[in-house]
Amino acid sequence: MLEIKNLNASINNKEILKGLNISIKPGELHAIMGPNGSGKSTLANVLSGKEGYKISGELNFLGKNLNEIPIDERAQKGIFLAFQYPTEIPGVNTSNFLRTSLNKVRKAQGKKEIDALSFIKLVKEKTNELGMDEKMLSRQLNVGFSGGEKKKNEILQMKILDPNLIILDETDSGLDIDALKIVADGVNSSRDSKKSFLVITHYQRLLNFIKPDFVHVLANGKIVKSGTKELAMQLEKTGYKGIN
Amino acid sequence: MLNFKIDTNKIDKIGKFTKEEKDFRIKNLNYFNDIGFPNKRNEDWKFSDLKEIVSKNFNKLNLKFEKSEKPKIDFIKDFEHNYIVIINGELVSSDFKYEEKNKIELQTFINDDYSDKNEKNPMINLNHALSDKGYFLEVKENYKFKKILVIYYLFTGDLDENILNSKNKIKIGKNSELHCLEFVVNDSKRNFFNNVYEDIILDDSAILKNICLQNSKSLGYFHKYSKNKLSSQSNLTSFIFPTGLKFYKLDLEINLEGERSECNLQSASFLNNNEHQEVKTRVNHLFPNCKSYQKVKNVLTADSKGVYQGKIFVKDVAQKTDAYQLSKAILLSDGSEFDSKPELEIYADDVKCSHGSTSGSLDKDSVYYLMTRGLSKKESTKLLVNGFLNEVADSIKSESIKNFIKIKLDNQLLDEYKKH
Numbered sequence: 001m002l003e004i005k006n007l008n009a010s011i012n013n014k015e016i017l018k019g020l021n022i023s024i025k026p027g028e029l030h031a032i033m034g035p036n037g038s039g040k041s042t043l044a045n046v047l048s049g050k051e052g053y054k055i056s057g058e059l060n061f062l063g064k065n066l067n068e069i070p071i072d073e074r075a076q077k078g079i080f081l082a083f084q085y086p087t088e089i090p091g092v093n094t095s096n097f098l099r100t101s102l103n104k105v106r107k108a109q110g111k112k113e114i115d116a117l118s119f120i121k122l123v124k125e126k127t128n129e130l131g132m133d134e135k136m137l138s139r140q141l142n143v144g145f146s147g148g149e150k151k152k153n154e155i156l157q158m159k160i161l162d163p164n165l166i167i168l169d170e171t172d173s174g175l176d177i178d179a180l181k182i183v184a185d186g187v188n189s190s191r192d193s194k195k196s197f198l199v200i201t202h203y204q205r206l207l208n209f210i211k212p213d214f215v216h217v218l219a220n221g222k223i224v225k226s227g228t229k230e231l232a233m234q235l236e237k238t239g240y241k242g243i244n
Numbered sequence: 245m246l247n248f249k250i251d252t253n254k255i256d257k258i259g260k261f262t263k264e265e266k267d268f269r270i271k272n273l274n275y276f277n278d279i280g281f282p283n284k285r286n287e288d289w290k291f292s293d294l295k296e297i298v299s300k301n302f303n304k305l306n307l308k309f310e311k312s313e314k315p316k317i318d319f320i321k322d323f324e325h326n327y328i329v330i331i332n333g334e335l336v337s338s339d340f341k342y343e344e345k346n347k348i349e350l351q352t353f354i355n356d357d358y359s360d361k362n363e364k365n366p367m368i369n370l371n372h373a374l375s376d377k378g379y380f381l382e383v384k385e386n387y388k389f390k391k392i393l394v395i396y397y398l399f400t401g402d403l404d405e406n407i408l409n410s411k412n413k414i415k416i417g418k419n420s421e422l423h424c425l426e427f428v429v430n431d432s433k434r435n436f437f438n439n440v441y442e443d444i445i446l447d448d449s450a451i452l453k454n455i456c457l458q459n460s461k462s463l464g465y466f467h468k469y470s471k472n473k474l475s476s477q478s479n480l481t482s483f484i485f486p487t488g489l490k491f492y493k494l495d496l497e498i499n500l501e502g503e504r505s506e507c508n509l510q511s512a513s514f515l516n517n518n519e520h521q522e523v524k525t526r527v528n529h530l531f532p533n534c535k536s537y538q539k540v541k542n543v544l545t546a547d548s549k550g551v552y553q554g555k556i557f558v559k560d561v562a563q564k565t566d567a568y569q570l571s572k573a574i575l576l577s578d579g580s581e582f583d584s585k586p587e588l589e590i591y592a593d594d595v596k597c598s599h600g601s602t603s604g605s606l607d608k609d610s611v612y613y614l615m616t617r618g619l620s621k622k623e624s625t626k627l628l629v630n631g632f633l634n635e636v637a638d639s640i641k642s643e644s645i646k647n648f649i650k651i652k653l654d655n656q657l658l659d660e661y662k663k664h
Contacts, residue, residue, distance in 0.1 A: 049615075050612055050615050051612075061418075070615075071616055072615045072619055072620050072621070074616075075615070075617055075618035076618045080616075081616050083613065083616075085491050086613070087607075087609045087610050087612075087613040089613065089614070089631065090631060090635065091628075091631025091632050091634050091635045091638075092627055092628065092630075092635075093632040097617075099629065100512050100619060100623070100627070101614075101617040101618050101619060103619045104617075104620075104623070107508050108618065122386070138274035140631070157617065159296055161617070214328065
């Protein structure tokens with residue numbers, strides 16, 4: 001699914017990622033943990049295609065070199081980034097936005113545009129699953145949403161767009177335990193043999209709810225240790241300093 | 245450079261006038277001829293050098309004496325409404341089928357106020373000198389319109405480097421209410437200049453809600469001076485959507501002349517290649533406990549230019565004034581320009597006055613966010629621009645009118661984006 005080899009990324013002449021390697025197969029869920037400033041969010045940004053980074057190394061997604069593909073086409077090909085801080089967008093209706101987004105993705109995949117009725121049905125089903133109030137969709141995108149509502153809205157988009165590779169950037173930050181469970185359930189119920197997940201998190205807490213197949217420790221722009229979920233438990237005890 | 249001077253004998257061609265009126269017109273014409281179209285040396289025109297704009301875009305500028313053929317009117321079918329039809333500034337027909345006729349008076353406007361004040365505003369002088377058309381609408385006391393009034397302003401296809409001068413007056417009687425949509429439809433394929441002087445009078449507790457919408461792209465150069473008198477507890481709400489005009493300057497004077505009177509002005513415009521628009525306001529708080537609210541939003545692309553000059557004046561007796569003004573602009577291109585000049589002049593000590601002005605490029609994080617959801621840069625931009633401008637239309641209360649306006653505005657933006 002995703003093959004990253006010797007990835008270097010810098011912004012404003014500051015090196016953030018320094019030779020990162022990771023390989024994710026279909027159906028796998030990988031967690032990346034690391035202290036503040038280790039490059040976790042940069043990795044998420046680089047995978048989504050955010051501009052402003054100078055990049056070298058290999059970035060292969062489904063056999064294609066991602067470096068040459070712009071942000072929107074990556075999304076159309078099935079990469080989804082759930083933001084740590086979803087942007088508030090005044091004046092843009094959440095439901096209209098979601099439908100536009102879904103139709104863009106469907107069109108790119110050679111599917112027919114979804115009609116209004118089927119869309120409403122789909123949204124109803126998914127909001128119910130996430131215990132979300134449907135009324136939220138008639139509001140402006142993320143405007144005035146609570147932290148929990150914003151994160152749920154990200155998971156809702158993930159469910160509706162049905163991507164192949166899902167990157168969750170600190171989705172657990174700012175969530176209370178109930179919201180965290182709902183978000184985790186949303187992720188768990190989406191797991192199948194075709195989808196891959198890259199879960200970026202600062203704390204081990206999230207991994208009590210979302211069971212990773214692999215855990216990697218990112219420090220100073222590199223993966224310094226990889227293992228299974230026991231590694232996360234160990235980190236919880238020793239802290240990041242205990243690694244190396 | 246076009247030297248636009250008008251011979252005083254042209255006034256005789258407009259009509260037969262009393263000596264008093266003729267003197268008034270000649271005096272004003274002389275004022276205008278002395279100065280000509282205002283240029284940037286005039287503080288009020290600092291950001292909109294009309295002399296240059298007219299010189300650049302017009303070879304000549306003729307008065308129009310001959311009648312135009314009446315164009316076919318596409319009446320709005322989306323909601324029931326009364327209407328007035330104005331062709332090239334001239335009152336042509338009306339229908340108040342939903343209203344009590346004896347509560348409404350509509351006539352061709354005749355200016356009978358020659359007191360004016362040695363006014364030295366060249367565009368007003370020009371209007372005073374040459375205006376030959378217009379209407380006077382009066383709503384009598386204690387009458388609330390049952391349906392909205394649509395004023396169709398049609399401009400005919402034979403306009404070609406003409407200048408039109410008209411005067412309109414609307415008076416809303418005590419406790420009366422009128423909702424109005426000014427719907428501007430333009431058939432002209434050539435440049436023309438439309439210079440309007442408007443007088444609006446709201447008696448005690450009167451309400452006027454007005455929306456002004458350009459139906460389509462136009463080669464019109466529009467200047468409107470609007471003078472508004474608000475008596476005690478009256479309320480003026482105005483929504484302005486001038487997208488599509490080559491030049492637009494709204495010069496708004498609002499006099500809050502009675503306690504607890506309120507005004508709310510909001511405008512939203514998308515400016516494209518070579519377009520120039522200005523909203524200039526002067527809100528005079530002359531009595532206590534009045535409120536004023538202004539919000540001006542612009543999106544600018546190519547080499548367009550937008551201007552907002554907003555002044556709030558608070559007289560010493562106008563305690564408990566609540567005045568607010570906000571200007572927001574998004575510049576989509578390096579060649580576009582937005583100038584904002586907020587001014588507060590306050591002589592009372594117990595007031596709440598605030599103003600804000602922002603201009604900048606489109607928020608990069610928002611574009612990024614939308615693109616990660618599969619929308620192209622262009623689609624993301626369009627969605628954000630739409631959202632930014634739609635906020636104004638969203639505060640229109642009537643659902644049917646709001647939807648009508650929003651569909652029109654969406655189509656205008658679609659047209660703009662097709663070109664890019």
